[in-house]
Amino acid sequence: MTAPQGGESADTGTGTASDAQDSSAAHSTSDHIPARPLRDRLAAQRERVAALVRERSADDPTADDPLRGLYLSKDAVQHLLEKSGPEREDSAERVVVARSAPLGPADRLAGLAARMGLTDLEATILLLALAPDLDRDFEQLYGYLNNDVSRRRATVGLVLDVCGLPALDATARDLFHPTAPLSWLGLVRVEEPDAPFLGRTLRVPDRLAAHLIGNDTPDAALEGHVRALRPSPAGAGDSLTGKLAKPLAQPDPPVIYLRERREGDGLACAAAALTAAGRPALHLTTAAETRSRETGEQRDSGDEQSSGGTHTHSPVQQLLLEARLRGSAIVVYPLPEQPADLIRSLDAGDVPVILIGATPYDPQWCDPDPLVLDAPSSTSDTVGLWAAALGVESAQDLGFDLAGTVATYRLGGDRIRRAAHSALDLAALDDTDVTAEHLRLAARQQSASGLERHARRIMPAVGWNDLVLPKAPLEHLHELAQRARHRERVLGDWQLSAGGGRGRGVLAMFAGESGTGKTLSAEVIAADLGLDLYVVQLSSVVDKYVGETEKNLERIFSEADRTDAVLLFDEADAVFGKRSDVKDAHDRYANLESAYLLQRLESFSGIALLTTNLRANIDDAFTRRLDLVVDFPFPDxxxxxxxxxxxxxxxxxxxxxxxxxxxxxxxxxxxxxxxxxxxxxxxxxxxxxxxxxxxxxxxxxxxxxxxxxxxxxxxxx
Missing domain, CATH: 1.10.8.60 (Helicase, Ruva Protein; domain 3)
Structure with missing residues (x-):
């Protein structure tokens, strides 16, 4: 991890100051600044600036120049000096009382310096750069000291003079280097790279000034892209959560990559670990990352300028500053497709960063490698997570079977929390207690996906009473619904999965003549499970170009894997037909398509139903991979x-x-x-x-x- 040159420049610079003729408490190397009101700190610095003004104006040859009003006249200087006495403090106090608001908590600057490891000298430089933003009198004083009424901010030379640091001292100048703590941490920006070094302006970000006077409103540039991550005790007893809490609480935390199997598990694990570590967190969404990527050229330009002494702040840098001010971690979820630039920007070494995604870690993302871990699945105690999210101590406190209602949903921990919140809102809208129907509707909203680009969505409005079937197929349909409802327990908790990378999907085929109820039965199954039904449109799947059909099917299967829905391949023999002897190139590529489908069905974890009027046309290899084959006889x-x-x-x-x-x-x-x-x-x-x-x-x-x-x-x- 990259770290600023904090120790060397600050300590050496302080040593130089102690040898200077103006020995001051600001040169102390103590690690802690006593808590004092920000107003008192400003008053002390104002006295020091006023002393320097007195010294310079005493023998100023232009003091009586009538044109000197273009900057400051001697009378104006004297007026400013007279305001620095006790009566000014009384006046300031009256203003503060009139506004009925203090300047801010007494320990804000001290707390900031302690968190970021600033020395007294660095804190003094920060305060001098900040002063014109808090007290307008500093503008005129700085204008006089800069010998230019238009330059009303602190400059490098002005700060060195006030602090008694020689301008030719290399260690003193290093305090303003881009890798020094003040610039690296984004606390002070050194602007105007083309100006002489001593004349370069120092600026403090508005967000930092607002923080020091007690305003905790986030930077406007982050609004809509960053939100506070809610603390979560969910999974607090998990072994991984306990392990992560310790490194997250350290001052130099590692970058962590949590790979999740189910959407929402990683965010729930991160929230629980951060809660255990006692750290708040800021959640960076893809929108904020996209914006930072769009301004990548600006950031690169800023990096180039930083070598000349300035720092251009991108949204990512503003996020880092916000995290430092709050003492927060940064959680990036979902991870963008190309995260390398974002990770390098966030890897500052002093802010905990947790990346969450579903893709394997790529060593090209960053160097050194982050701590790569698998997020624990939330399926072990799904009912408990739902009950906690609904605000009840036990599932029995609800008026319905919570376990049976949520068994079909494979939502991650964070998705469960959001679905429960939506269900409570729906219940409040109906002015009733939360019901199973509220939960089902909210859970389906969390499973909304991109399947509608390739399949027709059907919201089931039928039930078992709408089926008129013989006893045998009806029993098979009930068994199919139970398989879908209890697959996580049987295949996961009871470890009856076949292994070899096979998924936990439920696959069935409905065979029978047209009109015997195959599609209606699929809709009934979806309704019983509380899921939406997606009918695959063959026109959007089959493509005349070689390999395109497989790509389209892969998009459908991948989306269905992460979605709680029932996938229906109507007239499946058009896609799952028998392989044939290879007589020409067409047969070869047709067999490749069937081979792909056979492999993909092995790893599928969703619910897929196939219907066909001609069962004999379905390849036997497909039939072997099916959990159930339901025959629909012609009605008597x-x-x-x-x-x-x-x-x-x-x-x-x-x-x-x-x-x-x-x-x-x-x-x-x-x-x-x-x-x-x-x-x-x-x-x-x-x-x-x-x-x-x-x-x-x-x-x-x-x-x-x-x-x-x-x-x-x-x-x-």
Missing amino acids: EDQRLALWRHSLAHVPCADDIDPAPCARDFELAGGSIRSAVVTAAYAAATRGGSVTSDDLLVGARREYRKAGRLVVGDAGW
Whole structure:
């Protein structure tokens, strides 16, 4: 880690000052500055500046020059000197009382010097550079000492004179070097690199001045890009959390990279470790990083100028200053795609930095390497995390089954906290206690993803009562839902995963004729799990160019891996078809596509359902990797009658309506029966009446003809 030249320049410079003719308490090398009100410190420095002004104005040959008003006249100087007596303190006190606000806490400057390891001399230089921003009288005094009424800030030469440091002393000049503590830490900026060294202006950032007088409002440049990280006791007992607390509390903490498996786990671990270390933290979002990257040229320019004696502050440097003023750590999450420049900018050596991401660490990011660790998963006590986030001591304090409600969601620790907060807001909006439905809705919002670019989103609005199926497939569907609900416990906690990098996904295939309820069953499964259903659009996946189909599928699988949703491949035989003998280049590339899918399904950790009308067309290798294959038989007469009645449940019907003849005479699947009822409903709505048996007969005949089958009464029958 890079560190400023704190010890050498400050101590040597102080030694030089002690040999100078003006020996002062400001040259003390004590490590702690006694706590004093900032007003008293300014008054003491003003007396020293006033003494220098008296010395220079006593024999000033231009004191009686009538043109000297362009800068300061002797009378003006005398007026300033007269204001430095006891009556000025009374006047200042009256002003302070009139404003009913003190200048700031007594120990702000002392605390800042102690945290940043400043000597008394460096703290004095900081105060001299800051003085014109706090007391306007210093502007005129500095203008006189600079021999230029327009130069109302402290300069390098002015500060050296006030502190009694020789201008030709190399160690004294090193106090203003870019690598010296004052410049390195961003406390004092040395401006005007083209000016002579002694005439260069010293400026203190406005944020630092505001901090010293008691204002803790963050820098406006960081607004919207940085937020305070909430303390979190979650995971406080975790072994990794305890290990991280110690280095984070050190004055020279390492850079830490937490790689998370599930989004939100890394942020929860970082918050818990920082809480245990007693450090507040600032959370740098991608937006702030992007802005800093956009101003990278400005930062590079500032680095070049710093060799000449100035320092251009980018948003990242302002963030470092804010962290130093607060004694905070910096948490970067999510990590940008190209984080090298950002990491190098943040690696200052004195501010704890925690990087969080899902990608493996790249040694090209920085040198030396950070402390690379895997963030612990929050799945071990998910129910406890949800209960704590909801503000209850136990899940039993809620009026519903919390464990069953949240079992299907794989949210990380921070995502759980945010989802719980949203659920509480939804409950407050409804003026009720939080319910399972509030939790499901909030959890789905946290799982919002980019899947809609490749798949059609369906918000399920059906339930198990909407399925009319034989006992066997219905039991298989219930089993599928239970597999999705308990996979983390069985495959993770009970260690029944096959290993070899295999994921914890749930894969199933629904096989049956068109209209037998395959897609509806997928929607019912998603509704039961409290998840959204995404139907993959084959038009956005299949590409005529070699390799593009695999890339599109990889985007879908990767997004589904990090999203709590049910992924549906409708008409899956178009993608998961059988491999064939290689007779030409087309067969070779088609087989490569199937091989990719076989490998990708092995590592998939989401929920994927495949539907097909032609099970024989699905490659046997795909079938072996499936958890369940559910066959949807064509409905018999009793099931068809149940389907007719279910479709008519919400339709106004005539008193004598009887769908039994249609169920007996027309062998239609559930989808066709629903279409026939829709046709009958439109006929009834057109004449303004109720659906009759004749309407049902017309609809059934139309569906029969659509299927290419003959109906009694048709020509040629």
